[in-house]
Amino acid sequence: MKSYLYKIFKSLENLESKIAFYPAIISLVGLLFAFFMIFLESIGISKYLIEHAPILVVNNTETARSLLTTFIAGLISIMVFSFSLVMILLNQASSNFSPRVLPGLISNRRHQIILGIYNATLLYCIFTLVSITPHGDKYQMPGFSVLLAIIFMTLSLGAFIYFIHSISQEIQVNTIMDKIFKKSKYRLEKLVEAEKYIDTEFEDSSNWKCITANTTGYMQDVNLRPLANLAQEHNLKIEIVPIKGAYILKGIAVIKYKGEANKGMDEDEDLESKLLDTIVFSNNELIEDNYVLAFKQITEIALKAMSPGINDPGTCINAIDYITELFALRMTKKDHSFYFNENDEAIIHINTVSFEELLYNVMAALRTYCRHDIIVVQKLFIMFQYLLQQNNVLNENYKETIIKEVVNLKKDALDTHNNERDIELINSYITKLENVNPSEYTFEV
Incomplete structure (x- = not known):
């Protein structure tokens, strides 16, 4: 039951990231409030306010109609302009930068709320205008509702000004990278x-x-608590085979388990079904569930910045700064993840991306597309120098991995650059790294 609730919770999280959710x-709240105000008008709220607080009521039919008609036309124009800006931002x-950053931009809650305010105000104005109907030789005048429409329109104009400010900030690459960095950190x-x-x-x-996957999609998350309960109930040891964030094809092994023999095939199938229900599959990749995606996104932004069409090494250098801090934090984490029971016995093994694989994947891309720029190469050497100086490293093998990547970068840099000054700069950073690095390691190619 808990695994189903967890899947429902994850589905709601995915739904929340959609641009139309908020x-x-x-909009539904605005529509319901419009009907609620129509009900209040039918029982005479405007008539009561005319007698006791006439300043709160618009009591001229032509003025009310003109205001509401203008509000509706203006809101439609504002909505079209705002949605156009969002599409330009995404494009x-x-x-x-990278197509991978789009989910983070689409799920911006502030922009969704602003668009919702526009639509709610528009629906409210439309239904308030419709409620101005002939009543004998006069019109039923929802004067208080019109005043609320003026207030909502003022709120929408304020939201529009904030939206312009926010969208101008969101489109900046530093803002995008900073959000990715904070989520992954x-x-x-x-x-x-x-x-x-x-x-x-x-x-x-x-x-x-x-146990093989019965569907395809990204392995978004594992509901560990129900999985651990099943492991303890049936005296199992479990291994989650794929790495979180990997794309799983139907029929691929996702769980391996070992435990007591069950009484029959039906019980085996029932247990396997329960174990498989703890795996959450999705068509989206979220940094909130998988920090490795942040390394991919920031690296892709750096590579895009170094492409001939954009040629922006400054952005690439900023991206390396963010990657450096994330690697330093990753060095405080173990390569293997386990779930322990109350007796501190590992009952679940969760495969994760190792530090060596993560560093190699990032550096392989950066070396391939950035080695021609000596300033970026210099920044990468500074990154390695910083990582080798970390004292809170959980595993000393991490430093051996860094040494390997320093050697790879040195080889590619020397093969690419023929200028004596560039070669001198590369060798000077190797000398600095040798002073930081323990003596048992070598930087010879």
Whole structure:
């Protein structure tokens, strides 16, 4: 039951990231409020206010109609302009930065709320205008509702001014990278805090029973608590085979388990179905669930900035600054993740991207597309120098991995650059790294 609730929760999280989610909710509120005001007008709220507070009522039919008609036309224009700006933002972000950053921009809650305010005010004005109907030889005049329409329109104009300010900030690459960085840093810090620093060896799972995926999609998350309950209830040891964020094809093994023999095939199938229900599949990748995606996105922004069509090494250097801090934080986390029971016994092994693989994937791309720029190469050497100086490194093998990438960068840089001054600069940074690096390592190619 808990796994189903967790899946529903994750589905709602995915729905919340859609650009139409908050506008639809707020529009519905505006529509319901319009009907509520029509009901209040039918029982005479405007008549009561005319007698006791006439300043709160618009009591001229032509004025009310003109105001509401103008508001409706103006709001439609504002909405078209605002949606056009959003589309321009998404198109520019996709072209200049990376298509992977689009989900983060689309899920911007402030923009969704502003668009919802526009639509709610528009619906309210439309239904308030419709409620001005002939009543005998006079018109039923919803004077108080018209005053509220003026207030809502003023609020919409304020939201529009804020929207222009916000969209001008959101389209800047530094703002995009900073948001990606903060989300991934928060996720990494949570993972580091949750880790138990217990040295453990997990059993070889090559001969364990396999559970294959019954659908395709990204493995978004694992609901560990129900999975751990199943493991303890049936005395199981479990391994999550794919790395979180990997694209899973139908029929690929996702869970391996070992435990007591069950009484029959039906019970085995029921248990396997429950275990598989703890895996959440999705067609979206979210940094909130997978910090590795942040490395991919920031690296792709750096590579796009170095493309001939954009040629913006400054953005690439800024991206390397963010990557440097994320790598420094990643060095405080273990390569293997386990879930421990109350007796501190590892019962679930979760495969994760190792530090070596993560660093290689980032550096392989940067070396390939940025090695021709000596300033970027210099920045990469500074990044390695900073990482080697970290004292809170959880695993000393991480520094060996960094040394390997320094050697790879040195080889590519020397092969690319023939200018004596550039070669001198490269060698000077190698000398600095040798002074930082323990003596047992070598930077020879």
